[in-house]
Amino acid sequence: MAENFNKGGRPTVANRCHNCVMLRFDDLEFDKLIRMMELAGESVKATFIKGLVFGKTFKVHKIDKTMLDYLTKLSALFAEYRNIGVNYNIVVRELKAGFSEKKAMTLLYRLEKETKELAAVTAKVLALTEDMRNQWSQKSQ
Incomplete structure (x- = not known):
């Protein structure tokens, strides 16, 4: 019963992310990553890279x-x-x-x-x- 008791604050998440992976890019690679993010319409680098790693396809919408x-x-x-x-x-x-x-x-x-x-x-x-x-x-x- 003590496990279900929450005093307040943020609600607990069932599948909490606690593993961290760090990547380092040189300037050219980082520029390419930023351009890909802009084309895909993403604003958060972490979710964009996660999607690329796990094979999530992304669509590019170009406005002419x-x-x-x-x-x-x-x-x-x-x-x-x-x-x-x-x-x-x-x-x-x-x-x-x-x-x-x-x-x-x-x-x-x-x-x-x-x-x-x-x-x-x-x-x-x-x-x-x-x-x-x-x-x-x-x-x-």
């Missing part, structure tokens, strides 16, 4: 900054497209209400020409996005 930047700018570009769509509707409404038919048709023709250029740019952006997606899927496999 160029892809992240591309996606950020792509979403900003599509937000601008939404703004252009709203402005497009306002412009057409004002042309219809405030100008003569001939002047409105002239301005609508110019607006249509700019819209075709915007559609061409959109097609290029979509092609680049598809290329980026193909490159990314090849890298991840």
Whole structure:
């Protein structure tokens, strides 16, 4: 009964680690170990080395900054497209209400020409996005 009695403090662990092993690395080996830990996303050297010794596999998750930047700018570009769509509707409404038919048709023709250029740019952006997606899927496999 005296064995089960605990006065306080930390709870006792069933399988307590009390054996210690010490490793010494030279500078190159230590740098390689730190790089491997960073790639694996580990923060504690002891658990990382224990995992390597006992054959635990670790996954490396790489974050591609160029892809992240591309996606950020792509979403900003599509937000601008939404703004252009709203402005497009306002412009057409004002042309219809405030100008003569001939002047409105002239301005609508110019607006249509700019819209075709915007559609061409959109097609290029979509092609680049598809290329980026193909490159990314090849890298991840």
